[in-house]
Amino acid sequence: MTAVAKAFRWARIQAVRHMAECERARLRWSETTITEIVTAHTSRAVTVVPFTQRAEALSGADWVWWWVDSAGAYGMLVQAKRVTVTSSAWNFDFGYTATGAARSQREVLRSAAAMLGLLPVYALYLGTGDYRRWEHCADIHRRWRCIQCIKRTVSLMPALLADERNVCDAASTYERSVALEDLWTGCPASAPLRPALRNQLAPELSDFLQNRQDGTRAVTRSMIDSVLKSRFGQFAAVSTSVAGVHNGEHDRLGSVFGDVPDDTGHWGLRYFEHTLNPLLHTPPHYVLEIMTGDFDEDRLALDMPENIAGIVVVRVPQDE
Numbered sequence: 001m002t003a004v005a006k007a008f009r010w011a012r013i014q015a016v017r018h019m020a021e022c023e024r025a026r027l028r029w030s031e032t033t034i035t036e037i038v039t040a041h042t043s044r045a046v047t048v049v050p051f052t053q054r055a056e057a058l059s060g061a062d063w064v065w066w067w068v069d070s071a072g073a074y075g076m077l078v079q080a081k082r083v084t085v086t087s088s089a090w091n092f093d094f095g096y097t098a099t100g101a102a103r104s105q106r107e108v109l110r111s112a113a114a115m116l117g118l119l120p121v122y123a124l125y126l127g128t129g130d131y132r133r134w135e136h137c138a139d140i141h142r143r144w145r146c147i148q149c150i151k152r153t154v155s156l157m158p159a160l161l162a163d164e165r166n167v168c169d170a171a172s173t174y175e176r177s178v179a180l181e182d183l184w185t186g187c188p189a190s191a192p193l194r195p196a197l198r199n200q201l202a203p204e205l206s207d208f209l210q211n212r213q214d215g216t217r218a219v220t221r222s223m224i225d226s227v228l229k230s231r232f233g234q235f236a237a238v239s240t241s242v243a244g245v246h247n248g249e250h251d252r253l254g255s256v257f258g259d260v261p262d263d264t265g266h267w268g269l270r271y272f273e274h275t276l277n278p279l280l281h282t283p284p285h286y287v288l289e290i291m292t293g294d295f296d297e298d299r300l301a302l303d304m305p306e307n308i309a310g311i312v313v314v315r316v317p318q319d320e
């Protein structure tokens, strides 16, 4: 196991321990605490730059995550959401609006992600297996302390897929998300593609979606695969045009895939572009600065929207 994989595993173990202690004491663990635990423990193997001046003033703050390797970089803006399990449903309250706030947390996440060219993502904190009553995970579920279920304690879901009506129980949550520690190892060779979409793919994108990937590209596949799986189940017909390059945007931003299908599904949003644009050939300047240790935290913070608590840069392990 690589140092990065070990750090993510250890972070999850610590998060589960804290949740279990809170559950035992009938305390409600908070998103902020779990974010602290995950960030602190992964920082053994990844670079964490907290905006210390801001952290105290903000609750529900979002983190920028960049996944980087020799082939490229993929950027996300991550907002934490804990599940509340009741006898009838799982609830995440994605549309939460703090008292006195002008916008919901969801709107803040989406607009900041769009501004920074990042994929908006939820880090779902699902509590211990006991808390979730060991409802069967989507993988091969083991009867006794299923490791796949335990890994799901910290899962990532593209924000596009997070609506309360459809994410309301174990099955719908597991289907649309992936365990954080499986992000770059879990994806199969071929993405779930409708035939009408498969015919529209440019060769490079076709190769990306139908062959096994590693490193940063595997992270990207985890996200687009979740979106495509959800698209697979929708009734809306596939639109047949290919978006191509919009206003030269792709060239300017250095996105890896220029020609992507225009399909919008029932989201009314070009989801290929939305999910794949944050995959770049090289990381943006501020990420390169962080990687070389040559940066000014206060200046970095000034360039970011107010809801952002800091930046995490992960060098994703690649196959040998």
Ligand SMILES: [Zn+2]
Pocket (backbone or CB within 6 Å): 135, 136, 137, 138, 139, 140, 141, 142, 146, 147, 148, 149, 150
């Ligand atoms: Zn399981």
